[in-house]
Amino acid sequence: MLHSVCLASPLHSPKLKDSINGTSEVPNTTLLHHFTSPFELKQAVAFLIKTNKPLSLLPLSRVASICALTPDFPFAQQIFSSVDQQEVSIWNSCLRNLAEGSSLIDAIFLFHQMRCYNVSLDCFTCSFVLKACVGLRDLLRGRIVHGYVEKLGFQSNLVLLNALLHLYATCGAMADANLLFDKMPQRDAVSWNIMITQLAKKGDVDGAFDLFEKMPDRNLRSWTAMITGFVHCGKAKEAIRLFVEMEETGLRANEVTVVAVLAACADLGALDLGRRIHEYSNKSGFRRNIHICNTLIDMYIKCGCLEAAKIVFNEMKERTIVSWSAMIQGLAIHGHGDEALELFNEMIKMGMKPNEVTFLGILHACSHMGLINKGREFFTSMSRDYNISPQIEHYGCMVDLLSRAGLLQDAYELITSMPINPNAVVWGSFLGGCRIQKDVKMAEEAIRQLGVLDPLNDGYYIIMSNIYAEAKRWEDAARVRKLMKDRGVKKTPGWSSITIAGTTHEFVAGDDNHPQAEQIFKRWDELLEQMKSKGYVPNTSVVLLDIEENEKEKYVYRHSEKLALVFGLMNIKPGEAIRIMKNLRVCEDCHAAFKVISEIVKREIVVRDRNRFHCFKDGFCSCKDYW
């Protein structure tokens, strides 16, 4: 049958014979399956014609992929016309491969060829080329395809409308997306999910949730899209709440849901749930999923379980740069800068190429260990050896590294000479260094800049006023406080939290609202006696107020992290680590106190503050008092 098709086909026409001119050598039969160029293809065709065999013996997908992007396109068309398969479907599968791979531009080019050579396009063609447009964020070309969709009469095809919706929403043309979504004759879960995902990605998480609540038939991907959206918009609590609700409907998390929920756990420091999801993930056979492992690493790191993160990392059969970067960053914020650098070297030895995030972790590690020269070397190396130009974040790290180490002049020079405009974080790091060095003049320069760059951030005023207070310049300190008040800036209240048996207890400074407040204060007084006998002296310089010394002590003794710790000591069984989270940086006096307490109670105390971890053990802290 195929043979007769072949005989009747135009392939025996003089035209085709001309086009394979110069390829008359009889090829080996293996060429039928192994040709990789138009030239070899022509040899194969010549062989078939010569031996009177049907052209359908050729692997058509390969014919298509070889001719798709070349001027030999019509040659392939001639071959296809001899077989009993629709030409467009062969090109479509080729188009799909390109659109799903990394050759999106080639996919667009193939689409162009198909139009040039009058292939009659179908809905599949349009959907694949739209996918390529989305991948390239090529709105303009996407609009052209939209024109084709209308011209070819596919305008009521739901799948294509969804693809167009995806195009507009992903490329930021939300007005077009909304218009299309509103006027679609019918919508399915995909339509809603596209809108939810993209709205949340653009930060409109309320708009996304509004749609989520309105949509008629939610599927797992709808829930996942919404959970992911909450996480990306910094609403981890809402993400978890929704996840619990999803479980109640009987839906089971898939790999993408797991990633989102783990990320939420990382944000909140929700170790219990994180562990539960880890178990669920293993039971569900997700153990090999790299995204999940990377998020697990991050979750354990941000929950203060460095060892658990290491186990996940070590057990990974395959790692990406994200795995390495996450681990390096994790070691850095846990104060194991030396290990971070070792891991970096190991990574390089294995031939893995670092990216800009890897360097952020490395610079972070150097900064937290005071490795000034190493940090400088890495900073130079990243652009010189790896062709990665430093971003504002890398400059931020360097300014932090230098100013923390007391090299304020160097830091200042870096800021004023950097090719990017310094932002508030850069000046903020500098200001932090000024506080450590007690350099009022430099601090004043920083605060001048910050008054313009980020005038509503309370933290800068607090530090400045603290610097004045430490210099006993009470009037200036008060002036800064007043400036803050005049500008309507409120101090973020500090809080610390601790989770016991699934319940999170939050404390603020001076908190006497807690049901166990009396016992907490009593236990603290007992502890204080022991601490003093070990040499603890309260450091009242952290109190900004101009009040009597013994009044200051009372303030210090009621700091939120101390209350959380004492509560933990009372309620967590001996031997277990105590994990505390704080929304601000841990105070110096608490830091000193926790070291002594870790020795007295012989327990590990892990504190996650807004920047890093402090792991107190046997009288020492993992940050080595450099933070």
Place this chain on the structure above:
DNA sequence: GTAGGGTTAG
């Protein structure tokens, strides 16, 4: 055929 996920400075 159309919707999705991981590391990011103070």
